[in-house]
Amino acid sequence: MVCNRPCNWINFLSCLLVFIISYSLIAIPSLANNFFQDFDVTWGGGRAKILNNGQLLTLSLDKASGSGFQSKNEYLFGKIDMQLKLVPGNSAGTITAYYLSSQGPTHDEIDFEFLGNLSGDPYILHTNVFSQGKGNREQQFYLWFDPTADFHTYSILWNPQNIVFSVDGTPIREFKNSESIGVPFPKSQPMRIYSSLWNADDWATRGGLVKTDWTQAPFTASYRNFKADACIWSSSTSSCDSKSPSSTSNTNAWWLSEELDSKSQERMRWVQKNYMIYNYCTDIKRFPQGLPPECSNTNMS
Ligand SMILES: *[C@@H]1O[C@H](CO)[C@@H](O)[C@H](O)[C@H]1NC(C)=O
Secondary structure, rough: OOOOOOOHHHHHHHHHHHHHHHHHHHHHHHHHHOOHHEEEEEOOOOOOEEEEEOOOEEEEOOOOEEEEEOOEEEEEEEEEEEEEEEOOOOOOOOOEEEEOOOOOOOOOOEEEEOOOOOOOOOOEEEEEEOOOOOOOOOOOEEOOOOOOOOOOOOEEOOOEEEEEEEEEEEEEEEEEEHHOOOOOOOOOEEEEEEEEEEOOOOOHHHHHHOOOOOOHHOEEEEEEEEEEEEEEOOOOOEOOOOOOOOOOOOHHHHHOOOOOHHHHHHHHHHHHHHEEEEHHHOOOOOOOOOOOOHHHHHOOO
C-alpha cells in the first residue's frame, strides 16, 4: 500500500488506516484455522460436519457407515497439530484414524489410530510409520488422561531428520532417519492429512471379542484448532523452496531442522517407560531373524 498523495499527517494516517485494513483482510483468513478452507469431507454422506463457521469438525459413525475427511493441500514436511476429542462412553469397536499418507503402492504414511474401549477402560493409541510401502512398525500406548473428556493436541513433526509423534507437546515416539543403515525414510512423496471414524470390531477389541454396541450410535469424534507449519506441495514445487513463487521465507521453517533436545528425550522416555504397551522393536518373537535395523537407531534404551 503506497501513499502517493502528498503526505501531510492526515493523509499519512488515512493511508495507514487503509494499509491496516487491507493487511487484515489479506492476512486474517490465511492465519485463522478454518476447516472449510483446509479440508474436504470425503465420505460418510452427511455424517461428517463442519460447524461453527469452520472452527469445528465432527465425524460420526453408525451401523450404516463411518465418515472421513482429507486435507486439500499436500505437504512435504511440516509440523502439524490437531486437537481431537474422542468418542466417549462405550466406544469399543470404533477406530478414529488420524494420519498423513502419500499415494500408490510404495506410499509413505505416518499414523495415529485411536482404538476405542468399553466405558472406563483405556483407549489404545496405536502408531505406525510406513516408508516405501512398508510398515510393520507399530508402537502402542495408553494415555495419561481421558481422551474423551476434552480436546487434546496430537502433533506430527516431519522433517528430513526425523518424525516425532507428540501428545499435548510431550513426544511419545521418534522415528529417526536411518537411511545410512539402509532404511528408507519418507522424504520425497508429498502427503495429505486424512482422518476417519469407522467400525473395526472384527479385530480392534481384543481380537474381536468385544462387539460394537450399536445402541450407543451415532458415535462422534470432534476436531478443532488445526495448525500446519508445513511445506505445501503444489505443481511439483514446495512452498519452502526459496525458488518457489509461493515461497514463504525459509527462515521461518525452524521445524525443518528440529530434533529432540535432551529434555524432550527424557520426557519421551518417561512416556515410553510408563505408558507404552507394545513396541515392535522389542518383539523378538515376531522378528526371529533379527529386529528391524532402525530399532538400533533410537533414543530408547
Ligand atoms: C481396553 O481395556 C482393557 C482392560 O483394561 C485393556 O486390556 C485393553 O488394552 C484396552 N484397549 C482395547 C482396545 O482393547
